[in-house]
Amino acid sequence: MIFNSQVENKLFERGWFLNGEIKFTAPVKPVSSQNNSEQKQLFRKQIHQITTQSEFIITGTCWVAIDYYCQHIRRQKNPGVYDMDNIVKPILDSLVGINGLILDDVLVDRVTVNWIDTPHDDHIEVEIQYPDLIFVKKTDLVIIKSDSGWCWPVSQQLLTLDGFSEMAKRNFNTWDSIKSEDDYYALVYMLPIQPYLYFSKIKDKNYTIVDLSSLDAQTS
Known part of the structure; x- marks a missing residue:
């Protein structure tokens, strides 16, 4: 399997991020x-060699789908084959942080993982969906931290706005x-769509x- 970094890089352009879905192939065995x-x-x-090509990082709620491509005989006749649930965390860990695509895995609300037979070398496909379309350029990302320890990710450009x-x-x-579920639903309309972490x-x-x-x- 041949990996074309130029093709993958185009998937990380702003236009693709505006579609609310990013998908890439990594020619690696999980x-x-x-x-x-x-x-x-x-x-x-190895994953970061791909994801660092992205200028943008997802800062809102997202869903991750993982397809693990492995030849049937290698999977079925391998006494040390990985359990599917055990490959999830290393993949998620590689997707978070400034070198990844997601601010933190606490933002991941759903993970699906599949094994798919292939005649080619082992590889994985990762698809990330973020229905709220919340993402920011990595170089513009700022985390505002309150005294209570809660943090609000924003674009640095917002800091220059009057009244921010x-x-x-x-x-x-x-x-x-x-303090309660009732409080949340009574006040949620007053909160930004960007989740706090x-x-x-x-x-x-x-x-x-x-x-x-x-x-x-900062804003003066």
């Missing part, structure tokens, strides 16, 4: 969550005030973090 860290790091590096600081503080106050989920992913309390200085 690893298991039970493999050692060195094997998983190598697999992540006050709007952000109001949104965080609304989010922090939610907790700081501990993204703190080690090399994102640019801006404290909410410093926004006035």
